[in-house]
Amino acid sequence: MTHDPHCLFCKIAQGQIPSRKVYEDDQIYAFHDIHPWAPVHFLMIPKAHIPSLAQVEGQHEALLGRMMTLVPKLALQEGCNPYPEGGWRVVTNTGAEGGQEVHHLHIHVMGGPRPWFKG
Numbered sequence: 001m002t003h004d005p006h007c008l009f010c011k012i013a014q015g016q017i018p019s020r021k022v023y024e025d026d027q028i029y030a031f032h033d034i035h036p037w038a039p040v041h042f043l044m045i046p047k048a049h050i051p052s053l054a055q056v057e058g059q060h061e062a063l064l065g066r067m068m069t070l071v072p073k074l075a076l077q078e079g080c081n082p083y084p085e086g087g088w089r090v091v092t093n094t095g096a097e098g099g100q101e102v103h104h105l106h107i108h109v110m111g112g113p114r115p116w117f118k119g
C-alpha cells in the first residue's frame with residue numbers, strides 16, 4: 001500500500017495525526033471533518049494514497065464499491081435520519097476547479113436536520 005509522507009490524510013489514516021474515528025478496516029478509514037458543514041459530516045478515505053478521483057482506475061473498482069456501500073450504514077450510525085425524510089449528501093471534490101483542498105481521495109458524507117451550517 002502506498003503512502004505519501006507529506007500527505008495530511010495519509011498521516012490521519014496511519015494515526016500519526018489524531019482524528020475522531022468513525023470506521024476503520026484494512027483498506028478504509030473514516031473520521032469526522034474538523035470543520036463540519038452539517039450536523040453530521042465525516043470523511044471516508046482509502047488508506048492507500050490516491051490523490052483524487054481523477055487517478056482512479058479499474059483496479060480501484062472494488063475499493064470504491066466498498067466505500068460507497070458503507071455510506072448508508074455509517075451515515076445512520078453517525079446520526080443521519082433514514083431515507084426518504086432524512087438522508088445525506090455525498091461529495092467528492094476533485095482538482096482545483098472541483099474545490100479540492102486535500103489531495104488524498106475522500107468522500108464527504110453530510111447529513112442531519114436542516115438548516116446546515118453551509119451548503
Ligand code: 5GP
Nearest residue numbers: 019031032033034035093099100101102103
Ligand atoms: P476538500 O476541500 O479537499 O474536499 O475537503 C477537505 C476537508 O478536510 C475539509 O472539509 C476540511 O475541513 C477537512 N480537514 C482539513 N484538515 C483536516 C484535519 O486535520 N482533520 C480533519 N478531521 N479534517 C480536516
Ligand code: ZN
Nearest residue numbers: 007010049104
Ligand atoms: Zn495521502
